[in-house]
Amino acid sequence: MSDFPFAIVGFDLDGTLVDTAGDITAALNHALGLAGRAPLSEAEVRPMIGLGTQHLLEQGLSATGGVPEGLSPRLYEALLGFYEANIAVHSRPFPGLVEALDRLDALGVRTAVMTNKLEQLARLLLGELGLAGRMAAIIGGDTLGPGKAKPSPEPIRAMIEACGGGRTAFVGDSIFDVMAARGAGATSVAVGFGFLHQPVEELGADHVIGHYAELVPLLERL
Numbered sequence: 001m002s003d004f005p006f007a008i009v010g011f012d013l014d015g016t017l018v019d020t021a022g023d024i025t026a027a028l029n030h031a032l033g034l035a036g037r038a039p040l041s042e043a044e045v046r047p048m049i050g051l052g053t054q055h056l057l058e059q060g061l062s063a064t065g066g067v068p069e070g071l072s073p074r075l076y077e078a079l080l081g082f083y084e085a086n087i088a089v090h091s092r093p094f095p096g097l098v099e100a101l102d103r104l105d106a107l108g109v110r111t112a113v114m115t116n117k118l119e120q121l122a123r124l125l126l127g128e129l130g131l132a133g134r135m136a137a138i139i140g141g142d143t144l145g146p147g148k149a150k151p152s153p154e155p156i157r158a159m160i161e162a163c164g165g166g167r168t169a170f171v172g173d174s175i176f177d178v179m180a181a182r183g184a185g186a187t188s189v190a191v192g193f194g195f196l197h198q199p200v201e202e203l204g205a206d207h208v209i210g211h212y213a214e215l216v217p218l219l220e221r222l
Contacts, residue, residue: 037060046195107216114159
């Protein structure tokens with residue numbers, strides 16, 4: 001019987017489990033091109049990721065000339081369609097992640113994902129990368145309905161419940177991850193390699209790691 005102190009380790013997806021910036025940038029630039037806008041670099045897009053597709057599109061339009069009045073839903077649909085068709089061209093798990101999941105699995109820990117990405121896209125991406133079957137639960141930004149995405153703690157609570165309950169750590173790369181984890185009573189761990197909107201030390205997480213090799217040893221000490 002493992003004496004590991006956590007029953008569940010949950011993860012954000014974009015910028016935490018998987019570096020998805022290349023594919024998200026391509027999809028955003030596809031939509032911007034349809035609007036007659038210039039493309040953005042991956043470095044420009046990274047800080048725009050994490051609050052869902054609508055927010056991403058609005059940020060991209062704002063950065064390339066402004067958000068038009070009565071924004072056409074066709075741009076949103078075009079972005080989603082392109083992304084779904086090209087979801088894992090460049091996206092890869094961050095270094096050390098698979099080894100960390102192997103170690104957690106060996107310890108009998110349940111792992112799960114809670115992301116503001118649409119659940120269907122999260123499942124598709126994790127499936128393409130061979131990670132979906134490793135997760136006891138996958139909760140998307142739309143799983144619980146409108147207004148129930150991070151920073152609300154409700155989807156983290158739903159993730160914990162779906163995993164059978166128990167002491168939980170949640171790993172993320174944004175202040176919304178930290179806020180949601182705190183609200184759900186989970187220990188928050190921030191990654192220094194994610195799509196950071198601010199220095200990782202300013203996120204207010206309980207703990208910070210710079211590589212996935214640090215995750216299990218950190219949690220073992222808590």
